[in-house]
Amino acid sequence: MQPIDSDVPTKAVPTAASGVSTSSAATAEAPFGGAGLSARQVRLRSTLQAAGMLPVLILLAIGFHLFGGHRFLTGQNLSIVAQQASINCVLAAGMTFVILTGGIDLSVGSILAASAMGALIASLWSIGGGFAVPVCLLIGLVIGGLNGGLIAYGKLPPFIVTLGSLTAVRGLARLMGADNTIFNPNLSYAWIGNDGLTIFPGVAIPWLAIIAVAVILVSWYVLKRTVLGVRIYAVGGNPAAARLSGINVPLILMFVYSLSGLLAGLGGVMSSARLYAANGLQLGQSYELDAIAAVILGGTSFVGGIGSIWGTLIGALIIAVLSNGLILLGVSDIWQFIVKGLVIIGAVALDRFRQQGGART
Known part of the structure; x- marks a missing residue:
């Protein structure tokens, strides 16, 4: 089954029988672009949409360099930024799949904590720590x-389900370690985070950054080069x-939330x-x-169906650059929280602006 591009508008084409020529009808319609836009304005909009938030990332980096x-x-600091961005890149990749379906996953931070606790516990087993990473991913x-x-087959709202998971899984993570920090100085997979x-x-190149790039590349391939990606959109x-076109919607939802959990485990x-x-x-x-x-x-739009994994990568880098910069x-951690909060509000406002500006193309 070939996917149908439902976003492409269809319109009747005047014929000679109607007494209106094709060329004259085209002239009588709205200006270039169908929305009162000139050819230059259309090209400018296309360029801005393609660039996305990349100019913001570049300006932030230059600004922090000049004023910091x-x-x-510098090589050392950029390596630190890459490490700081890597975990968020992995979580955000899974979140991209979820939000593309019009959902939300508020539990990824708690899943990360529970998975990490499981990995540390497994690493201390006498039978060997080789099970630590598989246990972490499985959790x-x-x-x-x-x-x-619960979302796909129980028909429960994603916000409520994942909000409940955020709290419940956080409690599970604390219970797993009896509310204590588990430490293993001989962690078998520590090279992932430190080499x-x-x-x-x-x-x-830090292994953390390599893993993040690998996740982004695989995610791009799935979303842009597979039938599964077409169905997610x-x-x-x-x-x-x-659903009417034959897509198993519950199965798609099951896949994206399972993938989000798996990538949180990788985090x-x-x-x-x-x-x-x-x-x-x-x-x-x-x-x-x-x-x-x-x-x-x-x-990526909150309403679903619009977005790209490369944009997510840029967004994760912006968050990391903000934190590091x-x-x-010398900004205190109190103001860092305030700035991050404002960025999140700005991100939602930007999403609303995109929708009102006709970003669904």
Whole structure:
């Protein structure tokens, strides 16, 4: 079954029998672009949409470098930014799939914490720590699958289900460690969070960043080069039409929430590998807000059906650049929270502006 582009408007074409020539009808219609736009304005809008938030990212980086003592655009600091952005990139990639279907997943931060706790516990088993990473991923997948089942087959609202999971899974994470921090100085997979791939002497790419880029690439391929990706966009664009066209909408929803949970589990691997530890109370706090902000800043619409994984990558980098740059400027953590909150509000406002401006193309 070939997907039908429902966003392409159809209009009657005048014929000679109607007494109006095709050329004269075209002239009588609205100006170029169908919305009173000139050719130059259409090209400018297309360029701005393609660039997305990339100019904002570049301006932020330059600004923090100039006003932060020329310390931002250095190799060492950019490596730190890449590490800071990597976990949010992974979470935001899963969030992109969910929001493209018109849903939301507020539980990813809690899933990350519970998965990391499971990984640390498994790493201390006497039978060997080789099970730590699989256990971490499995916990994320199972919790994400439970969310998806309640939403897809239980017909419960995504906001309510994942809000409940945010609290319940956070409690589970605390229960797993008896409300204590679990620490393992001999963590078998610590290299993921603390080592890098050496390109040439003195220059290495952090494994965290490599994992994040790999997740982004695979996500791009699924969304843009597979039938599954077409169906995800279709479900977000119009669930009723997708159902009528033969798409198994519940199965698609089950997939995206399971994937979001799995990637949150991967985030748990990355976080615990970096810290050699996990804490059910603090780890992953507010990560879901950063992920949502990255997705919306990247151009994915809350109503679903519109967005790209590359935009999500730019959004995650903006969040990381903001955090790092504010630290370099000596801004207190109190004001950092305020700025991040304003960015999230701005992201939602930007999403509304895109909708009103006819971004659904």
